[in-house]
Amino acid sequence: MKRLWLLPLLAATIALASCNRNTVPESTQAEGDTTAPAVATAPQPAEPTPLSVLLDPGLPSSGIQPMQAGGGTLPKGWKPDPPLDLSGDMPSDEAVRASIVKAVNYVLDQQKENGSWDVVLSGTLLSETADQAVDAIAATSLAGYALRRHIKVDPERISKAIDRGAQFVIDRVYRGKLPMRVWYANWRYTLGLKFLHAEYMATEDEAYRSELRAVCRRLVQGLLSLQLSNSDAPRLEKKRRARVSLRVRNAPTPAKLGVVLAPPTDEDYRGGALITRIIEGSAADEAGLQVGNRICEAEGVRVENSLDFYMQETDWVGGQKVRIGVRREGAKDFTKDITLKQTWPGYLGLTLSPGTGDGPVVTGFLPFSPCRGELEIGDVIYEVGSDEITKIEQFHEIEGGIKPGDDIRLKVRRGEKMRKKSVKVEAAGAPEGWFGFGPKEEDKGDENGVVVEEPLSPNSPAAKAGLKPGDRVTWIGDTPILGLDHLYDFAGTVAGGKSYKIKWIRDGQEMEADVVADPTPQPFDLTWEPDINRRNLSVYVKAVDKAGVAERAGMMKGDVIVKINGQNASNLMVFRPIYYKLTAGEEVTWTVNRNGKEVDVTYELPKPSETSEPEEEEGGWAYYPEMGESPSFSTSAAVLALLEVQDDMKIQGLSRVLRDPLKSAGKLIDSLRVEDKENGGLETYVYRATSATYGQIGIDVKGCQGRNAICELTLYRLKSFHRSKGDLKKVLGQWVNYRGELDAVRRMEYYAPPGKRGSPHNGDRNFNAAYYWMFGHYHTLLAAKEVGGKSFEEINEICTKALMLTQYDDGTWLGHPSFGPLCGTCLALWILGETEGGWRDNYGDPITQQKKDGGPNTPEK
Numbered sequence: 113m114k115r116l117w118l119l120p121l122l123a124a125t126i127a128l129a130s131c132n133r134n135t136v137p138e139s140t141q142a143e144g145d146t147t148a149p150a151v152a153t154a155p156q157p158a159e160p161t162p163l164s165v166l167l168d169p170g171l172p173s174s175g176i177q178p179m180q181a182g183g184g185t186l187p188k189g190w191k192p193d194p195p196l197d198l199s200g201d202m203p204s205d206e207a208v209r210a211s212i213v214k215a216v217n218y219v220l221d222q223q224k225e226n227g228s229w230d231v232v233l234s235g236t237l238l239s240e241t242a243d244q245a246v247d248a249i250a251a252t253s254l255a256g257y258a259l260r261r262h263i264k265v266d267p268e269r270i271s272k273a274i275d276r277g278a279q280f281v282i283d284r285v286y287r288g289k290l291p292m293r294v295w296y297a298n299w300r301y302t303l304g305l306k307f308l309h310a311e312y313m314a315t316e317d318e319a320y321r322s323e324l325r326a327v328c329r330r331l332v333q334g335l336l337s338l339q340l341s342n343s344d345a346p347r348l349e350k351k352r353r354a355r356v357s358l359r360v361r362n363a364p365t366p367a368k369l370g371v372v373l374a375p376p377t378d379e380d381y382r383g384g385a386l387i388t389r390i391i392e393g394s395a396a397d398e399a400g401l402q403v404g405n406r407i408c409e410a411e412g413v414r415v416e417n418s419l420d421f422y423m424q425e426t427d428w429v430g431g432q433k434v435r436i437g438v439r440r441e442g443a444k445d446f447t448k449d450i451t452l453k454q455t456w457p458g459y460l461g462l463t464l465s466p467g468t469g470d471g472p473v474v475t476g477f478l479p480f481s482p483c484r485g486e487l488e489i490g491d492v493i494y495e496v497g498s499d500e501i502t503k504i505e506q507f508h509e510i511e512g513g514i515k516p517g518d519d520i521r522l523k524v525r526r527g528e529k530m531r532k533k534s535v536k537v538e539a540a541g542a543p544e545g546w547f548g549f550g551p552k553e554e555d556k557g558d559e560n561g562v563v564v565e566e567p568l569s570p571n572s573p574a575a576k577a578g579l580k581p582g583d584r585v586t587w588i589g590d591t592p593i594l595g596l597d598h599l600y601d602f603a604g605t606v607a608g609g610k611s612y613k614i615k616w617i618r619d620g621q622e623m624e625a626d627v628v629a630d631p632t633p634q635p636f637d638l639t640w641e642p643d644i645n646r647r648n649l650s651v652y653v654k655a656v657d658k659a660g661v662a663e664r665a666g667m668m669k670g671d672v673i674v675k676i677n678g679q680n681a682s683n684l685m686v687f688r689p690i691y692y693k694l695t696a697g698e699e700v701t702w703t704v705n706r707n708g709k710e711v712d713v714t715y716e717l718p719k720p721s722e723t724s725e726p727e728e729e730e731g732g733w734a735y736y737p738e739m740g741e742s743p744s745f746s747t748s749a750a751v752l753a754l755l756e757v758q759d760d761m762k763i764q765g766l767s768r769v770l771r772d773p774l775k776s777a778g779k780l781i782d783s784l785r786v787e788d789k790e791n792g793g794l795e796t797y798v799y800r801a802t803s804a805t806y807g808q809i810g811i812d813v814k815g816c817q818g819r820n821a822i823c824e825l826t827l828y829r830l831k832s833f834h835r836s837k838g839d840l841k842k843v844l845g846q847w848v849n850y851r852g853e854l855d856a857v858r859r860m861e862y863y864a865p866p867g868k869r870g871s872p873h874n875g876d877r878n879f880n881a882a883y884y885w886m887f888g889h890y891h892t893l894l895a896a897k898e899v900g901g902k903s904f905e906e907i908n909e910i911c912t913k914a915l916m917l918t919q920y921d922d923g924t925w926l927g928h929p930s931f932g933p934l935c936g937t938c939l940a941l942w943i944l945g946e947t948e949g950g951w952r953d954n955y956g957d958p959i960t961q962q963k964k965d966g967g968p969n970t971p972e973k
C-alpha cells in the first residue's frame with residue numbers, strides 16, 4: 113500500500129493551518145451598483161480572509177455553500193456588470209495608438225532603480241502571499257514582455273528599460289533567488305521563461321543568446337521540479353523518493369567531485385565557480401584540479417557560480433563519468449572527464465550517548481541497523497576495528513571512513529558486570545538523513561543560506577546542537593548552502609547516521625556544531641489498506657493484504673487505529689504527523705480497537721513491493737507544490753512557455769528532458785475536457801479534476817471561457833492529442849457567444865464576511881472570476897491567430913473594442929485591489945500586442961506622441 117491516500121487530506125490540512133496563520137489585510141470594497149464608472153476608490157476596511165481560499169478557489173467543500181449573488185459571501189449590493197456593448201465602429205487607429213502610448217508610459221514610469229517592476233498588494237484576496245503571487249520576478253516579466261510587444265512606441269527608452277528588467281531577472285536566477293516552495297512559484301517560472309524567450313528572439317547577439325539559454329535552462333529545471341504527478345506530489349520529488357527506496361537496496365549512491373566552491377556574492381556571481389579547497393583523495397584531487405581554478409561548465413551546461421554547479425552535483429552518483437570545463441588563470445580553458453568515486457558512507461545505525469569516559473553507550477538502533485540483534489542497549493563500545501575509543505567523537509570519526517559492505521568488529525562491555533563481548537557486523541549503505549529543521553520558505557535577502565523556520569522539534573538533532581528559529585544556516589559539511597532550492601536538492605545527499613559540521617549565523621555571529629543526521633523516513637508498505645470514518649475522522653483497516661506481515665501479526669479488517677507506538681492516533685489529525693515519521697525497517701506497534709477491546713499488533717514495516725504496476729503519469733502545475741490538484745489553465749500556460757523555449761532556443765538535450773513532462777501535462781489537460789450536456793454537448797475544460805464532481809456548476813461552459821482557449825491551444829500545439837484547427841474554431845465560437853460572462857465579474861472583488869469563507873470566484877456566474885477577463889481575452893486572441901482568416905478578424909475586433917472600452921483615464925486597466933493596475937495594464941498590452949491594425953505602426957516622435965494623440969477616446973464606463 114502506498115502513502116498516497118493521505119496526500120489530498122494533507123493538502124486540506126495545509127489549508128486549515130493556513131487559516132490560523134495567515135490573514136488578509138485591509139482592502140478595497142465596492143459598494144452599491146457596480147455598473148457605475150470604474151474609478152480608483154479609497155481603501156476601506158475588510159474582514160480578515162483565510163488563505164485556504166487559494167487552495168480551493170471557487171469550489172464548495174463539505175458544509176460550505178458556493179457564493180450566491182445578493183447574499184452569502186458577495187459584497188453587499190454587488191451586481192454583475194452587463195456585457196460590454198461592442199456593436200459600434202472600430203476605434204480609430206489614432207485612438208488605439210494613443211491608448212497604447214499612455215499605457216506604455218505608465219509601465220515605464222513604474223520601473224524601479226534596480227531595473228525591476230514590483231507590486232505591493234493589500235488587496236482582498238492576498239495577504240502574506242501577495243509578494244509571492246506578483247513578486248518582482250513575475251511583475252518584471254509581465255512588464256518586460258508587454259514593452260517588448262510595443263517596442264515601436266519608443267524604441268530607445270523601451271530597449272533600455274527591457275534590458276534592465278531582463279538583467280534583473282537574470283541576476284535573480286543566477287543568485288538562486290526564485291524559491292520554488294512558495295505560493296505561485298509556477299507563475300514566476302512560467303512568466304520568466306516567456307519574457308526571456310522573447311528577448312532571445314529579439315536579439316542577434318550570440319553571446320547574449322548563450323547567456324539567455326543558460327538562464328532559461330535553469331528556469332526550466334525549476335519549473336519541472338514543481339510539476340505534480342497524478343495530483344499527489346511533484347514529479348521529480350516522486351522520482352527522488354523512488355531513488356531513495358532503491359538506495360536502501362544498495363543502488364547507486366550520491367557522489368561528489370570533491371571541491372569546495374566559493375559562495376556567490378554581489379561582487380562575484382558570474383564567470384565560473386571559484387574552487388577554494390580540494391578535498392584530499394577525492395576525484396577532483398586525482399584529476400589535478402587546483403585551488404583558484406574556476407569551473408565554468410559541467411556536463412555540457414554553463415556554470416556561472418557555485419549554485420549552478422552544486423544544483424547539478426546533487427544528481428550525480430558514484431561511478432559516473434562527468435565532463436568538467438575548467439578556467440585556469442594564465443592558461444587556455446580546458447575540459448576533463450572525471451569518474452566520481454563511490455563516497456556514500458557505510459552505516460552502523462546506532463544512537464549513542466557519550467557515556468562516562470569508558471566509551472559511548474548504545475541507546476538505540478536506527479532503521480536498517482546491521483547492529484540490531486548483535487548489540488544491546490546499554491553496551492559500552494570501547495573498540496572499533498583495531499582502534500580503542502573512549503569518546504563519542506572518536507566513534508563518529510571512525511564511522512565516517514566506513515564504506516558499505518565493510519566488515520566491522522566492535523568490542524563492548526555489557527551488563528552490570530561489564531563483561532567484554534566482541535561482535536562482527538557488515539556495514540550497510542547509509543539511508544538518507546536530515547537534521548530536523550525546516551527552512552523559511554520566502555527569503556528575499558541576498559544573503560546565502562536558509563533561515564530556520566519555526567517550530568523546531570526539541571528532540572531533533574538541530575535543536576540538540578543549539579540551532580534556533582531565525583538562525584541562518586550557511587554551511588553543512590563541506591558545502592555552502594545557497595538558498596532554499598539548493599537546500600531541498602542537497603538534502604538528498606545527506607547520509608543518515610553521519611556527523612556533519614553545520615555553521616549558522618545568529619545576530620551577526622557565526623556559530624557551529626557537529627550534528628549527526630537522523631535517517632529520514634524511507635518508503636514502506638503498510639500491507640493493509642487504510643480508510644477514514646467520515647463521522648469522527650478515525651482511521652480504520654479497510655482491507656488486509658493476504659499473507660502480508662500485518663495479517664501474520666494479527667491485523668484484521670475493521671480494526672480502528674487508536675495508538676501508534678503508544679501515542680494517541682485516534683483521529684486523522686493526530687494520526688497523520690505520527691504516520692509520516694514512520695519508516696521502512698521500523699518496528700511499529702499498532703493499538704487497535706476491535707469489538708470494544710484494545711489489541712496490540714506489532715510488526716516491522718517492510719520496504720515497498722517492486723511488483724506493482726507503474727502508474728500512468730499525468731500531472732501539471734498548481735499554485736503551490738503541495739496544493740494537490742493541477743488547474744488546467746496554469747498547466748497550459750507552463751506548457752506553452754516550455755514549448756516556445758524548446759522550439760526556438762536550441763538548448764542542448766532539452767527536447768529529451770521535456771518529452772515525459774510535456775506528455776504528462778498534456779494528459780492532465782486532456783483529462784479535464786468534458787461535455788456540457790446542458791449546453792448542447794459543447795466541449796469545455798474544467799478548472800481541475802474534482803470540478804466535475806460538483807455537478808453542472810463545475811462544468812458549465814459559461815464558466816470556462818477564461819481557460820478554454822488556452823487549454824485547446826496547448827493540446828493543439830502539443831500535436832499528440834489529435835486536436836485540430838477545427839477544434840480551436842469551435843472554442844472561438846463558444847467564446848464569442850459567452851464572452852459576456854467574463855464581463856459580468858470583471859470588476860468583482862473578493863469578499864468574506866466575518867466567520868465565513870468567500871471566494872474570488874462567483875458561484876452565481878458558474879465560478880467565473882475577475883482574473884479570467886484578461887487571461888481569457890489574451891489566449892483566445894492567440895488561438896484565433898492560429899486559426900487565422902475571418903475567425904481572427906472577429907476576435908481581433910472584439911478584443912480591441914473591449915480594451916478601448918475598459919481603459920481608465922490614467923491609461924491603466926483593471927485596477928483590481930488583488931492584482932493592481934500594473935498587472936492589468938501589462939496584460940492589456942499583451943493583448944494589444946497580438947492585435948493587428950494600423951495602430952501597430954506610425955508612432956512617430958515618441959517625445960511628442962502622447963501630447964499629439966491625447967489619450968483614450970473612450971474612457972472606462
